[in-house]
Amino acid sequence: MIKNIKILQDKLKIDFSNNTEESFLNIWLRDHAKDDDSWDSRSNQRKIFTAKLDPKLYIKKAEIKDHGNSIDILWSDLNKSINYSSEFFTENLTKSKKKQNNLKIWASNDLDENIYTNFNDVITEDGYKSFLKKLYEYGFVVIQNCKTEMSSVEKIAKKIGYVRESIFGGLWSFESNEDKADSAYTQEELRPHTDSTYSNDAPGLQLLLCCNYKATGGESIMVDGFKIAEKIKNEKKEIYDLLTKVEVTGQYIGDGVFLEAKRPILKLNSDQQLTQVSFNNYDRAPFVMSEDKTKKFYHAIREFDLIANNKKYQWRRVLRPGDLLIFNNWRILHGRGSFSGDRKMSGCYINKEDFDSSCRIHKII
Ligand SMILES: [Fe+2]
Incomplete structure (x- = not known):
């Protein structure tokens, strides 16, 4: 669950309800947008031409939605907000914060x-x-x-x-x-x-x-x-x-x-x-x-x-x-x-x- 967000110059900082925090770069978030022009939801493939994204793109507005279950982001190059689920963020935490594998190593x-x-x-x-x-x-x-x-x-x-x-x-x-x-x-x-x-x-x-x-x-x-x-x-x-x-x-x-x-x-x-x-x-x-x-x-x-x-x-x-x-x-x-x-x-x-x-x-x- 998302507790708080803060728009920084080139990234979005998120505070989660379990008291962890993580920042996500604008270019990375924009590249993972799931709107119809950026993503083919039928084939689960990216449509966006990533190389043509403006490296200086920024967040015009960001809002926590669904009681902390998602975030709406309005990008500088789009007219409509894109919704990102909280699972999307938690599944993409940096390595050290990811859940460990639970192999049972045995003798x-x-x-x-x-x-x-x-x-x-x-x-x-x-x-x-x-x-x-x-x-x-x-x-x-x-x-x-x-x-x-x-x-x-x-x-x-x-x-x-x-x-x-x-x-x-x-x-x-x-x-x-x-x-x-x-x-x-x-x-x-x-x-x-x-x-x-x-x-x-x-x-x-x-x-x-x-x-x-x-x-x-x-x-x-x-x-x-x-x-x-x-x-x-x-x-x-x-x-x-x-x-x-x-x-x-x-x-x-x-x-x-x-x-x-x-x-x-x-x-x-x-x-x-x-x-x-x-x-x-x-x-x-x-x-x-x-x-x-x-x-x-x-x-x-x-x-x-x-x-x-x-x-x-x-x-x-x-x-x-x-x-x-x-x-x-x-x-x-x-x-x-x-x-x-x-x-x-x-x-x-x-x-x-x-x-x-x-x-x-x-x-x-
Ligand atoms: Fe063998």
Whole structure:
């Protein structure tokens, strides 16, 4: 709610009822006007030719409306006032005043039954929202009681966004049994990693449905990459800095493709916030740096990978037929314990931007 406003030379100062204040520049406010000439409300696109706005434009008059819920502003280049809602202002506060994300960064002891949900709940509207919130907060969820067929994967994927095509196809299945010799069907432990470090836009979500399990071992492993980052940042800042800076190259060679991409293991945005964890020791390509940097790099990945492989930071559970594991591949490292017997999984990828989109639509972010 807006308590008071003051017109200054090149900006409008607003006092909010929670006793915070913020100033908004005239040029920025004018650029965000929502009148019919400035904004296409049907397509939610800007119409205004921003470059042609008078840099010296000013506010002729400003008035609080609707008991503090909006402000009418009369601009020097318009004849009619433009209404700006109080939400518009609060949604656009400077970074330090914005609400913080509410991720639940975890080690294995921090998790409980909360990360489980039920297929029949997820496909309802309320159930979907609470599932999505958990997925956003913890980075992974197990959906139980799914039919052990591909259609379950597709149904969940389509609730969130759409199935991503990749070198593995859209919806895929893989089976491990003792008769197959190819390393792709390995039954050794798969250490925690993120997928597609060789892709410029790694998949945001991965879905894995257990369709058959007649085996011993083979538990799924989840590790919170943000927790590893937090621990290293608190305890060994120089290693953290290195992991945020050295671009590691990942590659996929085979099946008629040669994919390559590079980014730091811990990717930060311009506000120095962690946005993506990428770590796959299997897919790391050769890349060279100075001797000194190389020694530091090996020291840093030793630190990172030993935490990822420490059971204190791992959630490890055997997925039973009908369990669908879904996780954020930009945050959670996944792996699988060694096993013997038969195991069949189906799954798919979803783009990160489509996961984010669904979170925005459901007001989770
Ligand atoms: Fe993987």
